[in-house]
Amino acid sequence: MKIAQIAPLAESVPPKLYGGTERIVSYLTEELVAQGHDVTLFASADSVTDAKLVACSQVALRLNPAVRDHLPHQMVMLEEIRRRASEFDVLHFHIDLLHFPLIRDFADRTVTTLHGRLDLLDLHPFYRTFPDIPLVSISNDQRRPMPPVNWSGTVYHGLPADLLPFTATPKGNYLAFLGRISPEKRPDRAIEIATKVGMPLKIAAKIDNADKAYWEAVIEPMVKSHPNVEFIGEIDEHQKAGFLGNAGALLFPIDWPEPFGLVMIEAMSCGTPVIAFRCGSAPEVIDDGVSGILVDSVTEAAENVEWALRMDRRKVRATFEKRFTAKRMARDYLELYRNLPGVRAKAAPIRRSTGQALDLQVVA
Numbered sequence: 001m002k003i004a005q006i007a008p009l010a011e012s013v014p015p016k017l018y019g020g021t022e023r024i025v026s027y028l029t030e031e032l033v034a035q036g037h038d039v040t041l042f043a044s045a046d047s048v049t050d051a052k053l054v055a056c057s058q059v060a061l062r063l064n065p066a067v068r069d070h071l072p073h074q075m076v077m078l079e080e081i082r083r084r085a086s087e088f089d090v091l092h093f094h095i096d097l098l099h100f101p102l103i104r105d106f107a108d109r110t111v112t113t114l115h116g117r118l119d120l121l122d123l124h125p126f127y128r129t130f131p132d133i134p135l136v137s138i139s140n141d142q143r144r145p146m147p148p149v150n151w152s153g154t155v156y157h158g159l160p161a162d163l164l165p166f167t168a169t170p171k172g173n174y175l176a177f178l179g180r181i182s183p184e185k186r187p188d189r190a191i192e193i194a195t196k197v198g199m200p201l202k203i204a205a206k207i208d209n210a211d212k213a214y215w216e217a218v219i220e221p222m223v224k225s226h227p228n229v230e231f232i233g234e235i236d237e238h239q240k241a242g243f244l245g246n247a248g249a250l251l252f253p254i255d256w257p258e259p260f261g262l263v264m265i266e267a268m269s270c271g272t273p274v275i276a277f278r279c280g281s282a283p284e285v286i287d288d289g290v291s292g293i294l295v296d297s298v299t300e301a302a303e304n305v306e307w308a309l310r311m312d313r314r315k316v317r318a319t320f321e322k323r324f325t326a327k328r329m330a331r332d333y334l335e336l337y338r339n340l341p342g343v344r345a346k347a348a349p350i351r352r353s354t355g356q357a358l359d360l361q362v363v364a
Contacts, residue, residue: 001037001038001089001090001334001337002037002038002040002087002088002089002090003032003037003038003039003040003088003089003090003091003092003337004039004040004041004042004081004084004085004087004088004090004091004092005025005028005029005032005039005040005041005042005043005051005092005094006042006077006081006091006092006093006094006095006099007021007022007025007041007042007043007044007047007094007095008021008022008094008095009043009044009056009057009060009061009070009073009074009077010022010060010061010062010070011044011060011062011063012043012044012046012047012048012059012060012063013025013026013029013041013043013044013047013048013049014026014027014047014048014237015060016060016063016236017206017234017235017236020115020260020262021094021115022043023262024094024115024157024262024329025041025043025094026047026049027157027158027159027160027163027326027329028092028158028326028329028330028333029041029049029050029051030049030050030051030160030326031158031160031326031327031329031330032051032330032333032334033049033050033051034050035330035334038052039051039052040052040053040054040087040088041053041054042054042056042077042080042081043055043056044056044057044058044059044060044061045057045058045059046058046059046060046063054080054084056073056076056077056080057073057076057077061073074095074098075098078098078099078102081099081102082102085103085106086106088109089109089337089343090109090110090111090337090340090343091103091106091109091110091111092110092111092112092113092333092337093110093111093112093113094112094113094115096114096115096116097112097123097126099112100112100126100130100133103133106342107132107133107134107342108134108340108341108342108343109340109342109343110133110134110340110342111134111135111136111152111333111336111337111340112133112134112135112136113135113136113138113155114135114136114137114138114142114259115138115259115260116259117142117256117257117259118142118143118145118146118257118259119144119145119257123146124146124147127146127147127149128147130149131147131148131149131150132150133149133150134150134152134340135149135150135151135152136151136152136153136154136155136333136336137151137153137154137155137259138154138155138156138157138259138260138281139154139156139259139260139280139281139284139285140154140284141257141259141280141281141283141284142154142257142259142260142280142281144257145257152336152339152340153332153335153336155329155332155333155336156260156284156285156323156324156329156332157260157262157265157324157329158265158324158325158326158327158328158329158330159265159266159269159320159324159325159326160325160326161269161321161325161326161327163237163241163269164240164241164244164245164266164269164270165241165245165269165270166245166269166270166271166313166314166317167245167246167270167271167272167313168271168313168314170245170246170247170248170272171246172200172202172246172247172248173199173200173248174199174200174201174202174246174247174248175190175193175194175199175200175201175202175247175248175249175250175251175305176201176202176204176243176244176247176249176250176251176267176272177190177201177202177203177204177205177250177251177253178203178204178205178235178240178243178244178250178263178266178267179205179206179263180205180206180207180208180211181203181205181206181207181208181211181214181215181219182208182210182211182214183211183214183218183255184254184255184256185205185253185254185255185256186253186254186255186277187203187205187219187253188218188219188222189251189253189255189277189298189301190203190251190253191219191222191223191226191229192298192302193251193253193275193298193301193302193305194226194228194229194251195226195228195229196298196299196302197302197305197306198228199228199248199305200228200229200230201226201228201229201230201251202230202232202243202247203223203229203230203231203232204232204233204234204235204239204240204243205231205232205233205234206233206234207234240266241270244266244267244270244272245270245271245272247267247272248272248305248308248309249272249273249274249275249292249305249308249309250263250264250267250272250273250274250275250292251275251301252264252274252275252276252277252282253275253276253277253298253301254276254277254279254280254282255277255279256279256280257279257280258279258280258281258282259280259281260281260285261276261280261281261282261285264276264282264285264286264292265285265320265324268291268292268316268317268319268320268324269317269320269324270317271313271314271316271317272313272316273291273292273293273308273309273311273313273316274286274291274292274293275292275293275295275301275304275305275308276292276293276294276295277294277295277296277301278294278295278296282294285324287319290311290315290316290319291315291316291319291320292308292311292316293307293308
């Protein structure tokens, strides 16, 4: 198939540091290429891919100090996509909602994966206006607050099987927190849990400008007043394997409707069990008692740390391999692509008119 993957421009694909959506776009794109598909990636010029790269900004917008407003750059990308839309059998968008008016004429050859939270009231009138656009959720829980829309399916995220290797025996006697410093991620709960059980906690997290006040008022004082807590800051992909693999357990103490929670399967890939609050997608991602433990309070989390540290890390890794590889993710998306009404009805005539063959089958 000829597939267009359209990524956000805020980060490169894959991102240099934090950036869950761009990371998933990268894993999916590279796996589709590996399976023999003709993939074009619309992304920033500093992206690295085996697909054909269409550079839509010089560098990731977040890393360019000259960029004050992302919107003009995103609109330039959308114009390039509009101009070239007929070249592709399917166009897969990962950029939320800006493209919806643009794709009206070829929406039945598109899917849009919604990577963010959908419980914001401002979104409801928008999605009611576009009930026909094919959408993909990244967990079933993510769908709950939405008005009736055209869900094509739910596809859980996946990682390359060899990206974060299995660690049978962690070298560190610590709990880990990885992600963003933000009120909904609840790093304060992670500090409370580690303190209750008397274990070191290592926090590797990004601090967005929007969350600096929360960091300065709440989390930074807690870090300074708890000698068992170490704040590492934002880490890259190479550091992640050691950070997660050497942890006794990952704490995922969220307090919001988490759409997926990529860090949970990153930990599972390393064999590291996850202690997650029963919120958002966590009950769908964690096999309770096998790859982690679901809890409802800080006290319950602390009471279950010892159990988590004794869990069979090989079973944690086996659960990852069964449910959360990039190969499985690509297979799920390919099934959705082939079932889009416009792919067979419109893609074939378009390709014939340009003298190209159409192959809608999965390439092994």
